[in-house]
Amino acid sequence: MKLHISHTTQYLYEWPVSDSVNEIRLTPSTNERQSCYNHAITLEPNASLFTYEDYFGNRVHAFSVNGLHKRLTIRTHMTVVTKDAATPEEQAASVKLTPEEGWAWLSKESVVDRFAEYLLPTEYTQATIEVAAFAGGVEAADGGTVGVYEWLLALSQRIRREFVYDPQATTVKTKASDMIGRKRGVCQDFAHLMTACARSRGIPARYVSGYHFVGDLQGGSADFEQASHAWVEAYVPGLGWSCFDPTNEDPVGERYVKLGHGRDYNDIVPVKGVYRGNGSQTLHVSVDVRKVED
Structure with missing residues (x-):
């Protein structure tokens, strides 16, 4: 089965924050049951991504946003082909x-x-x-x-x-x-x-x-x-x-x-991080999984 997945995570801050340091674990594994054909991450505000594998073999993307911002949006898009498993x-x-x-x-x-x-x-x-x-x-x-x-x-x-x-x-x-x-x-x-x-x-x-x-x-x-x-x-x-x-x-x-x-x-944890600032924050997450017809 070929699946396209969109995952959006958005943080809204009551007051401007800075020095936001984050990790993203939203990259599909590649194993005997699934293959990831494409994967993209976009950030608002824009930031450079650094990637590595953690102790458990998960792909991690890390980034920092140093300037003041009241909104942080992380969008991932991926296409994965999966195989059925044994009963x-x-x-x-x-x-x-x-x-x-x-x-x-x-x-x-x-x-x-x-x-x-x-x-x-x-x-x-x-x-x-x-x-x-x-x-x-x-x-x-x-x-x-x-x-x-x-x-x-x-x-x-x-x-x-x-x-x-x-x-x-x-x-x-x-x-x-x-x-x-x-x-x-x-x-x-x-x-x-x-x-x-x-x-x-x-x-x-x-x-x-x-x-x-x-x-x-x-x-x-x-x-x-x-x-x-x-x-x-x-x-x-x-x-x-x-x-x-x-x-x-x-x-x-x-x-x-x-x-x-x-x-x-x-x-x-799909997205986790810390930031410098006061006030409350609001988290919005949306996921869309669709079957792609060949």
Whole structure:
């Protein structure tokens, strides 16, 4: 599938500010499932961009605006071609390890050392009593030993089944354990909860940011508001990094565009920065994802 994505971030300041220093993580990854054919960033006020890769391999663009300004606008445009992914059944069938072998592999000291950054708790993914209890409730339906991949699928399904998508229920700072009692949240919260639960069971897991194209499923409504999306990649013995979306039923396939990954949201904030000035600021974000016909 060929997708064109426009993402606009605009900050409006009550009073003129200066010395604004920013980082942008809005460049699509290139991997076995997607290829970025073009990518452009425009800034108002105009500024020079410096680019580098962070510790996790995400492409970062940094810039500074030193003069006084009351508005900062960041526009990105990209065209990405995606491929469909294997179905959950196909992925499960490709795992040649027994359930016991898979869990035993994760417990090896060499594996724990290799994936240490994706196993340790973070600000958003602390292994609290509530998180451990929720993870402990995900078991095989017949009471037997379930494989790592099947357990992750069941965890993702349980989050979708028991939690309501509600943009008003949480904030960008909500932690996984805080969301459990509310039973409501957004994709960021669901991804943090799944990540925290997986790590509590010794499964390396990372937070993924990107886009999910669903515009053609909304009946062509012009009022449909699109947004960035978040999901999870977890390491499955015998399979490697595998994608799970605890928000949507669809497998992570051709409708998904990955921007990057990290330990939690803090590592992959789309736009973050600091500035010198007083007064309040207002943030406006708009996202448009469209299918391009060849």
